[in-house]
Amino acid sequence: MILDLLRELVGIDSVNPELVPGGAGEVAIADHCARWFGERGFEVHRLEERPGRPSIVAIARGSGGGRSLMFNGHLDTVGLAGYDGDPLAAEERDGRIHGRGTFDMKGGLAAMMVAAHEAKQLGLRGDVLVACVADEEFGSHGTEEVLRHFTADAAIVAEPSNLELTVAHKGFAWFEVEIEGRAAHGSRPDLGIDAIVKAGHFLVALEEWQRRLGAGDVHPLLGAGSVHASTIDGGQEASTYPARCRVTLERRTVPGETTESVRAELEALLDGLVATVPDFRYRVVQGLGRPPFQADRESPIVACLAAQAEKELGHPPVIRGEPFWTDCALYDAAGIPCVLYGAGGAGAHAATEWADAASVERLARIFTATIADFCA
Incomplete structure (x- = not known):
């Protein structure tokens, strides 16, 4: 049957x-x-x-x-x-x-x-x-x-x-991070701010975030939480400084972590880049999140x-x-x-x-x- x-x-x-x-x-x-x-x-x-x-x-x-x-x-x-x-x-x-x-x-x-x-x-x-x-x-x-x-x-x-x-x-939380630049003609570095290059700093910081998660406390059945970049999009054409670069990321969570705690970690990371990288600006949009x-x-x-x-x-x-x-x-x-x-x-x-x-x-x-x- x-x-x-x-x-x-x-x-x-x-x-x-x-x-x-x-x-x-x-x-x-x-x-x-x-x-x-x-x-x-x-x-x-x-x-x-x-x-x-x-x-x-x-x-x-x-x-x-x-x-x-x-x-x-x-x-x-x-x-x-x-x-x-x-x-x-x-x-x-x-x-x-x-x-x-x-x-x-x-x-x-x-x-x-x-x-x-x-x-x-x-x-x-x-x-x-x-x-x-x-x-x-x-x-x-x-x-x-x-x-x-x-x-x-x-x-x-x-x-x-x-x-x-x-x-x-595990649970998960999705975020979209938009790195803000300034559009200008490719011949005017004095006017343009390259959002894609600025996003590179964020991607390096994201890799370091993943390293810290892997080296931290682990759940006995689930191991550690993790983070990765899922998609990236930016720019218009070769002769223009890109005004924005959008990175979508996923953070997998373990019991004790929440979407809110992950957002706080993400914004602390980004605020650190604002303090250390000239002209670094960002905007975070929170996507779907599900608890562990x-x-x-x-x-x-x-x-x-x-x-x-x-x-x-x-x-x-x-x-x-x-x-x-x-x-x-x-x-x-x-x-x-x-x-x-x-x-x-x-x-x-x-x-x-x-x-x-x-x-x-x-x-x-x-x-x-x-x-x-x-x-x-």
Whole structure:
């Protein structure tokens, strides 16, 4: 049943249109999930504040008095261009299901859907909520919308983790730094201020910032924070002093760091250049920022999931952190204890992607047992 569902989900094009203009989006796959849950007696809610970008929340109501548990999985994928083979075929070879989104993360999506259905038959006291969300691959607007309407006593995000327990991940903050110069004819160095040359001082300072981060305190699971320049743009033509040079940077953060603390670090660095580099002027525009995540390893959901994983695997699950960002941080910010746990495989965003079929089946069994324990 679960591998059939996985093949169905992979066969539905759900490329995020924010990443690929004209991408199919989540409408067709959200419709499919809503029908699947409806046919199995779930209470089904469709959230669509952004037209054409729906999320589905399916609920199995308990008899009352038990803890509620929400699962989260995203419907969208990255693009299909450049995929090696048919990205929607969901072909099985040597125990692997191949196709775009198998690993990231329709394997986890199928596992949480089937687990909720199996657990629904057990006469639970607590509610089970399954959030199938839009837009995780770009802005996570789907999970944000879900959390404005629903809550739970705990949550599990089913992103792929190779059946290892993820209790922390990094955050990020994006900034645009515009270095200001003065336009003038290329023959008039007495009038012009070269914004691109001034930006060179900033890039050198950025490299030193990265060195300091790497040499500083490290998180036991995540290591150190980091910073890098992402894009650079400036100038008009060869015969004119550039009036501006724009550098976009990304700062990856660890628990204890915030977008505000990063901005303060950045502005201190830039103010140091103002004090030491003649005619250095700048403007900072803050972009998207997402907080890092760290679960309470003593929380009931972490203990419960770890215990059920150990029963299935025959050994305690590996505890890990991730360098990338996930929707776990949004649940944590909403006050919902959360943990990440998902299937095995490889190839997220790559030319070849696959999910390990056996791990998807094991994941569903672990999720079913966790629901039975946590919501009983």
